[in-house]
Amino acid sequence: MAGEIEGISDFIFNHPELGGEEFESSKFLANLLSNYGFEVVYPYLNIPTAFRAEIGTQDRPAFAFLAEYDALPGMGDDGSPAHACGHNWISATSVGAGLVLGRIKEKLPGRIVVFGTPAEETLGYKVNMVEKGAFETIDAAFQLHLENNNLLNTSALAMDALEFEFTGKAAHAASFPHEGINALDAVNLTFAGINALRQHVTSDVRIHGIITKGGEAPNIVPDYCACRFYVRANRRHYLNKVSERIINCARGAAFMTGAKLTVNRFENPLDDLVINPVLRKIGEQNLRMAGFDDFKEIDEFPGSSDIGNVSHVVPTVYGYIDIGPKVEVHEREFVKYANGPDAKIRLHKAVKGMVGTTIDVLLQPGLLEEIKKAFALSVKKS
DSSP states (O other): OHHHHHHHHHHHHHSOOOTTOOHHHHHHHHHHHHHTTOEEESSBTTBTTOEEEEEESSSSSEEEEEEOOOOBTTOSTTSOOBOTTOHHHHHHHHHHHHHHHHHTGGGSSSEEEEEEOOOTTTTOHHHHHHHTTTTTTOSEEEEEEEESSEESSOOOOEEEEEEEEEEOBOOBTTTOGGGOBOHHHHHHHHHHHHHHHGGGSOTTOEEEEEEEEOOSOTTBOOSEEEEEEEEEESSHHHHHHHHHHHHHHHHHHHHHHTOEEEEEEOSOOBOOOOOOHHHHHHHHHHHHHTTOOOEESOOSSOOOOTHHHHHTTSOEEEEEEEOSSOOOTTSHHHHTTTTSHHHHHHHHHHHHHHHHHHHHHHHSTTHHHHHHHHHHHHHHHO
């Protein structure tokens, strides 16, 4: 089984595919789980590279592991996609834990479920899976991620992806500028408005944008320009207010220039991560028994992930495992270590910790109810 689990990491690492295009990776994982006796639905929920695989003696309780397998663009030596975020390792730990638990299914009440969740880096298909009810029959979910520290008290910022398209009127910039409506002016005014807004939002807010279309030539008044922004905050309810103020900046820019504004949300909205203290404690205990120590208490530099949306509908533990070398995810250097010897040592320890956590949740009397009570309180506070 150890060789099989390492083989998962090897295959996904050596077949890097972008989000929504992970056809080889998802097929490999779905077939592997099917060969080990799992009931597999693939594709799942009309998402071509998603799957659901499950095994067990009864429907509930159900414990889920979330596999990711999309790569990052441009991180390979030749500019090709590569696994600079270690999703090969996430696939191996999540599917590996499912395979191990599947072998002892007769001794466990309930079901083990492995979800294939595509495009974490871009479209965030866990959001669609949540919206379509994939987790309605799940009692707890688990995922681990390679990072540069050990941490289960993780956090994730809620995030909106906003695109502003401005349509104006082209004109000769020297001869007839008075007949033009400058869409680029609208973009620049949007940036100016947002920059003025920064001092009037809380310190957890992050706003970063780019101009995706700035015109065709200097001597033509631009008639179509566009820009995109990621907007983040600690909590979804506050982010909703900030995003509306940012949209108002674009509306004001359109009003000032006379351009027509179209607002798009070009990626799924991501929610903040709801921590379940009971499940986190059990997870940390088992990961320590598996050989991990020196867990940090605070997530100093959170990003955003679609697992946040999952954590709002089902008790979730999401944690980081130290890759060893001090490298950062989403950097080319990380690719060198994502499937290296240190990563594979941690892979086996992580699977043991995930399996131990699942066994505790399924077998310890009253523990799952305690987790659900903590979940209800945590969601209410968020």
